[in-house]
Amino acid sequence: xxxxxxxxxxxxxxxxxxxxxxxxxxxxxxxxxxxxxxxxxxxxxxxxxxxxxxxxxxxxxxxxxxxxxxxxxxxxxxxxxxxxxxxxxxxxxxxxxxxxxxxxxxxxxxxxxxxxxxxxxxxxxxxxxxxxxxxxxxxxxxxxxxxxxxxxxxxxxxxxxxxxxxxxxxxxxxxxxxxxxxxxxxxxxxxxxxxxxxxxxxxxxxxxxxxxxxxxxxxxxxxxxxxxxxxxxxxxxxxxxxxxxxxxxxxxxxxxxxxxxxxxxxxxxxxxxxxxxxxxxxxxxxxxxxxxxxxxxxxxxxxxxxxxxxxxxxxxxxxxxxxxxxxxxxxxxxxxxxxxxxxxxxxxxxxxxxxxxxxxxxxxxxxxxxxxxxxxxxxxxxxxxxxxxxxxxxxxxxxxxxxxxxxxxxxxxxxxxxxxxxxxxxx
RNA sequence: GGGCAGGUUCCAGAGCGGCCAAAUGGGGCGGACUGUAAAUCCGCUGACUACGUCUUCAUAGGUUCGAAUCCUAUCCUGCCCA
Numbered sequence: 016x017x018x019x020x021x022x023x024x025x026x027x028x029x030x031x032x033x034x035x036x037x038x039x040x041x042x043x044x045x046x047x048x049x050x051x052x053x054x055x056x057x058x059x060x061x062x063x064x065x066x067x068x069x070x071x072x073x074x075x076x077x078x079x080x081x082x083x084x085x086x087x088x089x090x091x092x093x094x095x096x097x098x099x100x101x102x103x104x105x106x107x108x109x110x111x112x113x114x115x116x117x118x119x120x121x122x123x124x125x126x127x128x129x130x131x132x133x134x135x136x137x138x139x140x141x142x143x144x145x146x147x148x149x150x151x152x153x154x155x156x157x158x159x160x161x162x163x164x165x166x167x168x169x170x171x172x173x174x175x176x177x178x179x180x181x182x183x184x185x186x187x188x189x190x191x192x193x194x195x196x197x198x199x200x201x202x203x204x205x206x207x208x209x210x211x212x213x214x215x216x217x218x219x220x221x222x223x224x225x226x227x228x229x230x231x232x233x234x235x236x237x238x239x240x241x242x243x244x245x246x247x248x249x250x251x252x253x254x255x256x257x258x259x260x261x262x263x264x265x266x267x268x269x270x271x272x273x274x275x276x277x278x279x280x281x282x283x284x285x286x287x288x289x290x291x292x293x294x295x296x297x298x299x300x301x302x303x304x305x306x307x308x309x310x311x312x313x314x315x316x317x318x319x320x321x322x323x324x325x326x327x328x329x330x331x332x333x334x335x336x337x338x339x340x341x342x343x344x345x346x347x348x349x350x351x352x353x354x355x356x357x358x359x360x361x362x363x364x365x366x367x368x369x370x371x372x373x374x375x376x377x378x379x380x381x382x383x384x385x386x387x388x389x390x391x392x393x394x395x396x397x398x399x400x401x402x403x404x405x406x407x408x409x410x411x412x413x414x415x416x417x418x419x420x421x422x423x424x425x426x427x428x429x430x431x432x433x434x435x436x437x438x439x440x441x442x
Numbered sequence: 443g444g445g446c447a448g449g450u451u452c453c454a455g456a457g458c459g460g461c462c463a464a465a466u467g468g469g470g471c472g473g474a475c476u477g478u479a480a481a482u483c484c485g486c487u488g489a490c491u492a493c494g495u496c497u498u499c500a501u502a503g504g505u506u507c508g509a510a511u512c513c514u515a516u517c518c519u520g521c522c523c524a
């Protein structure tokens with residue numbers, strides 16, 4: 016299977032420019048994807064582009080990972096209803112550095128290899144280009160009519176919020192990136208999410224007009240859940256790749272909670288498993304969905320890829336402990352070390368031990384530790400039967416908590432809903 | 443620069459002097475069911491020292507016993523004209 020066939024089978028191909036497949040067959044091709052430095056860490060939304068680069072490199076081509084130090088200063092308006100907030104320079108630089116560090120783990124940068132991955136930052140070339148030079152040398156080649164016709168900006172042009180010139184410029188800036196990489200690094204292919212199609216095509220257009228060259232592109236569908244909601248969010252917010260932001264346990268849980276329908280497509284997209292094995296697994300899953308073989312395998316593959324074998328095993332251990340039925344007794348039997356081990360990925364909070372010795376009502380405890388943002392919310396959730404302590408449901412808001420609740424004389428395990436655990440440590 | 447329409451709680455969007463912490467929908471959270479799934483049903487959704495009090499309807503002033511609702515100025519947005 017060649018790269019394109021592979022990606023097509025995996026459902027990772029949306030649009031493709033004619034000739035792309037032939038180009039990839041013809042020679043080792045350099046290709047790039049851009050990453051937005053909107054945060055210091057990548058999140059699972061960026062996983063697909065990363066995987067595209069990995070597949071590309073596996074197929075013998077040369078991947079370039081571009082971090083958008085310059086484009087990040089402008090903000091991509093594609094399909095967005097509103098203008099984005101501008102990031103200040105310091106944050107931007109920090110973000111670029113953070114993202115760079117993460118990307119380095121997933122691609123092979125070994126310079127001895129002909130198709131070694133490379134990292135580039137578009138700030139490096141944009142910082143030397145003056146505004147006047149840019150509009151004369153580059154802006155001349157593209158008409159505003161062409162830029163406005165893009166679907167990606169339609170929402171803003173027809174919408175109620177307008178679009179600043181700054182944001183409108185974005186596609187030209189990104190287009191220039193492609194042009195620059197084409198001339199500087201013989202990069203002939205750009206990939207990205209399907210929302211990037213408009214920006215990417217502006218790049219190939221620029222290459223055609225300014226350099227009389229031919230460049231190619233393909234995009235990957237944006238990942239959505241079957242119910243149409245946004246992929247990559249949980250109750251806790253974004254799922255990050257950085258274990259300090261989203262613990263491997265939470266990360267594992269995210270994948271484990273995938274719905275049946277989604278799991279079938281995710282296993283193709285997010286793992287490197289091959290077709291026969293995937294087909295077999297899906298068949299098994301359809302026969303006995305309650306065993307959730309598919310979700311478990313998916314969670315395993317992705318967690319191992321991002322966090323490694325060891326973290327995965329911790330996550331499984333913690334999950335089985337927290338979700339087994341007789342956990343209430345089990346909790347009591349754990350040693351402190353085991354307890355902490357299991358709770359490694361669970362958010363932790365502290366209380367003064369003296370408060371517990373005096374006895375403290377649940378509501379205050381939950382709010383003051385920060386498990387709940389306010390007393391009101393803590394109260395309402397407790398009243399709705401949504402909070403458990405050490406795996407036993409808290410019955411009323413008058414419940415007073417004292418040192419008797421402490422596990423190993425030190426910890427209390429709170430639970431909001433079924434899946435959200437919080438460990439409180441008495442100090 | 444001129445004219446017009448707007449800026450409401452997470453979002454969309456009602457309200458247009460007291461009955462407004464603000465309809466309705468979406469989202470979110472929680473409960474039941476289940477497979478840590480989907481669908482469905484139910485509850486909650488500004489804060490607090492909580493049958494009451496406090497801070498909210500772009501911002502700052504003003505009118506009034508009383509304003510999200512009226513007036514003035516400012517800022518922001520859209521549309522149209524120049």
